[in-house]
Amino acid sequence: MLLPESMSRIVIVGTKSRMEDAINAFYSEKSIHIIDHTTGDDGLSIGTTTEATSKASERLIKVRSMEKELGINKHTKTADIAVEEVQSRISAGDVEGVEDEVLKTVDARNDLTQKITELNSKKNTFELLKRLNELTLDQYSGYKSLAVLVGTTTDDASSVSIEDAEVFSSFDKKEGGVVAVFVKKENKEKAFAALADVGFTEIQVPACTEKVAANEACAKIDAEIEAANAEIEKCNQTLEELKEKYMSFLKGCDEELAIVVEKGSVPLRIAVSKYSYVIDAWVPTKKMDSVKANLERKLGDDIYVEFQETRGRKVEETEAQEPRFQNVPVKQNNGRIVCEYEYATSLVSVPKYNEIDPTFLIAIFLPLFFGFMVGDMGYAIPFIILGAYGLKKTKHKDWRAIALVLFFGGIWAFIFGLFFYGEMLGMHFVGGEWEAGTWVWHENHVAVGGTTVSWDWILGAQFPSWFTDAICSVGAWGQEDPNTFGVGVGKLEDVAFLLKLSVYIGVIHLLIGLVCALVNVTKQHGVKEAILEKGGIVFVFFGIIFLCLALTDMMFSKLELTGGTPLIELVLAIVCLVIGIVLNAKAEGGMQAIMSLPEVIGWILSYTRLAAITMSKAGMALAFNYIIFGMIMTTKATGNFQDGVEIVAFDPMGGVIMLIVGILLFCFLHLVVWTLGILSAGLHALRLQFVELMMRFYEGGGEAFAPLSEVRKKTFFSKNANNIKEV
Template sequence: MALLKMKALSLIGPLEEVEGMARHLLLKGAFQPLPLGLCVSDASLRAGLSTVRENPYEEPLEQLEAVWRLARREIPEARPLSVDVELTPSRAKSLVDQVAGKLTLWHRRSQELTDSMETLEAGCIFLEALARLRRDPRDLSEARHLSVLFGRIDEDNWQRLRESSRDAPLILLDLALRGRQRWILAVTVPGYLEGAQRLLDSLLFKVYPLDDLPGGSASEALARLRRRQSHHKRAVEGLRTAVQTYLDSHEEELAALHSRLHSGQRIWEICREGGQMGRLHLVSGWLPADELPQLREEMARRAPRTVLVAADPEPEQIERGLVPSMLKNLPLVRAFQDIVALYSLPSYGERDPSFVVAVTFCLFFGFMFGDVGHGALLALGAWWLTRRGTLSRGLGAVVQLAGVVSALFGFLYGSVMGKEDLIEPLWLSPMHDTSSLIAASLVTGVVCLSVAMILGLQESWKERDWGEFLLGERGVAGLLLYWSAVLLGVSALTGWGGDAVFGPLLSVTVTLAVLFLLAGIVPLPGRKGKKRGSAAVEGFSRFHHLFSFLSNTASFVRLAAFALNHAGLSMAVFLLADQAAALPGGLILRWLLLVLGNLLIVLLEGLIVFIQTLRLEYYELFGKFFRGGGRPFRPVPWGRPAASLYRYEKLKKGVSS
């Protein structure tokens, strides 16, 4: 239950063998390549290695996948294939050109016809409007003192255009509304034509020409345009059918070529960050240490001429944060990795706080939201939303566990759907044992803060930072000061031990506080390279940290406050429902209020308690032992990111890549 140990891995060998090992690493999904500049520090050696950053398989693969897009079909799922040494980038481009060349011409013609159909549709809308007004197209052409612009505009921009044109010599005629597009005719005087065009362009008004309209009356011209539309539509459908027929007859061949190209493209994603010298290729990156034995076995069988160099990360790489972090935990703890990641990933070599978060998160949430019925509803609701895909699996698991623990706390509180008289509490009743509840929340805070500071001490010990370990803000001196202050507070509030205990505790606490403050002013021996501010800054920081002991502990009173709030809200719902029962139809109204009130408590208060739990984790606990700042481990996956829109748009326009 920690960060996985990483190895700095380098493969040096013939290109075909390195590509074979790259395929193995790709299918394992456990290798993050490193750029050549971070792997080879010798400038002369680096100068002798050539690097190809652009993936040569990307373009032919995009061009091939466009074939399925043109036919409006789903791209087949690529199958992992062995390294195809004959499928060089130039060979791949040649094969794809043979397939896509004809289809590109078909699509270019299809696109031209589609664009023409859009223009024809615009003309039909214009002629329909003229026919309703009993006007002919030549009436507008004979208007010598008017300039006419016809087109469409988005519904939102249409309202802005009407407001902007109130004081302008511009008449707007609303002709039709199709979806959210408003078709309008803009009429202005020739002297204002340029200004009208600027105004319309600023609001994304698309102009359609009126010069190519057929002659005759509006109804006659409309009939001719409808016939042209019908011919274009049949032509487009014929071209689309031709593409689909081609796909049907060459389905296996094209799917196999797609898998070959996909494999080459993904393998090159691993290899392209490396360097090449003749037939030798260098690939370097990060690999989890537990994957190394299997890689060695694979190399012994398939890459006998390739050299493998594996080493532990260097201290400088760890200090600079270059080593990626990969978490591996038990299933129940794994769900809380997302909670940690929302704050920050642990840096390499740091303690993974996921287990601590898993325990404390459920504890805090259950303490504040303890109710058998509400906890069960929360868990069931999270399970249902996770199955539907509304909640992610990680967040859904967190909420489900929090709901289960809330139900367990409900038995401790004797609370079922907000009622505390149905079962006997196993521990205490929030509404009747308020003092004990507040005391329990403070004890919980003291224990959790103490554990967090002890974990921080372990980190300082592991880093051999003795100054921080002994006299740092979260060192031994700070922990002893915190414990002595807690005991002093208990003695003052409860009279525990009387003067015989209170006096010595006060002396010890004051002495530790002075020592703690002086340690911030006097330079401390610590880790090499650790930055330290001026004496005034460090002293003020210590003074602030001294008071934070009190504020951090007092912050845990919110555990009791929200537990009381939960009980109070539930009581209010029942009181309101009982009062509604006296009204006409009161029985139905009472049950309606009970159902809606309890749902509101589960949803609204559940969200508030979730946020408060996160606050306790991030602000009260993490600052005591967690540094964060880790880089996520990003291995090259088998699947590709979203396809290049630029290349696809080029193909849509009929430009052969």
């Protein structure tokens, strides 16, 4: 089914004393989506969390802060741990025990870091005082009537004259100056004023009673810093050991406690009275009966489950409900492979409950368009390998989505490359034709002085006919095109054909979108409304197609519009356009009806990007192949002539160095084309889904189905299949 899963609403009533068991039972069902209770005049209030929950959340904060200190994050690989072990260790107070151990070391480390900062600042001062080598450190302090001014200067302070003072100074043009002034306390201000002229900035000298020179003190501090650093190293080592010892437990605790806290906060979303609780919830309709039976089996008389409604897709049905029951959660209804593409849909929005989920269409067309645009066997193989590897290895949803498109897109690219374009690494398999018993190269082939390279020329042998017969060509499509180019559709030669094909693909793709739009409105409102709302645009769409057919017949095929097929097309176009515009004008107003005409042309022409990107890739590959095989690697004359030009053959053994350079360059340049292929083909294929297809019918904005369920990655149940206490 293209629509999201059908949902039913239930009411669950139970006794408050068994609420914890009931919540565990809800979690084990994995299909109960709670509707948040809003306080009203029904005499019920919102529940409160239990004491155990507050304790668990306190512990969770402790665990998370320890994880941060120890550098344990979501990328840290740890062994899985049994839930029972985590639970018993938590209740035995292990979290607090580990916290003590970790905090002790972390505190010690912080103290040491603090100490080093202080020592460094002291050292910086002493480094300056080293330059005043006639003074020892004890001389800077301990005076009754003297003030000591120590600081840095920007100019030389030796010329400063201060009354009744002794000045020691040192000056260096690069490093600036240091000055120590010993002056009577009453003259301190004067000394400051005099020093201000040389850009004086005071520094505080740490008090020292020992008679040591500044450089000796510096050496002592260095030793202390070194010792402190060694201590820090030890602490780090201890922390590393603690991390190794406890990381599995801590990650297990994080997960277990988060689940406990989440379960504990369920009462905040439901209604409670003095002795009971009431829950409104959505359940997938097909699981209704099993959920009811399971809950009643587990909780017996302590629970009562009542079915309320199965919500239909009609808008009136939804609008008749009270506001909090109007939004139905959406559970997308896709198979195993298609559901991998749900991520692509969610990039735009979650679908609404009563509209078609476009994931199925994306799953078909995204890889198909990607494959059509890449269309090369040589590029397809690495795509398939990379995609398969990605799907096997990665769990991250972004990478999975990319790997998925690469894998399926790669398969399509292989099919298109082999059977449709007959091409590998930008070169056709076949580069000539049998004509009257001789092999004739195409006129723009590198063998006869042209630019295109083909595999049969490189290999020096013709492919067997069963192989070449499997590859289609434009002629095989019943098109007597004068530009028909040998075996396989030429990306740069059969341009007109590829463009036409792109437009036809676009018409089909858009038509699917419009049909989905009609279905959506029919489901939501009814057939009459669907025709009134979307019928107009469908008629305009067909009208424009017939008009374009008539115009192309006139312009390309040079047919007269006054008779035959072009006339029929023109009449059909006018009829469809008139009906479409009238319907549109009725639904959306006259202006909108006229505006939709050029819009439709824009939608269709947008698909010519399929051909354009195919051509751009082929153009690059052609240029690179010509550089490598036509200009770098060697060729030899065969002595045979075709139309007066001597045929040359590929001669890999002609120059070994050139052969190696050529192969290296070949790998590098094709890697460039291949990488650009991912970007442009991938992005444009996605755009055609998002813009051209989904904007025809998709509204989105639904609320994703979020049932109560435990997400366990690091913990597992070892003894029982589940942790629900059976009643």
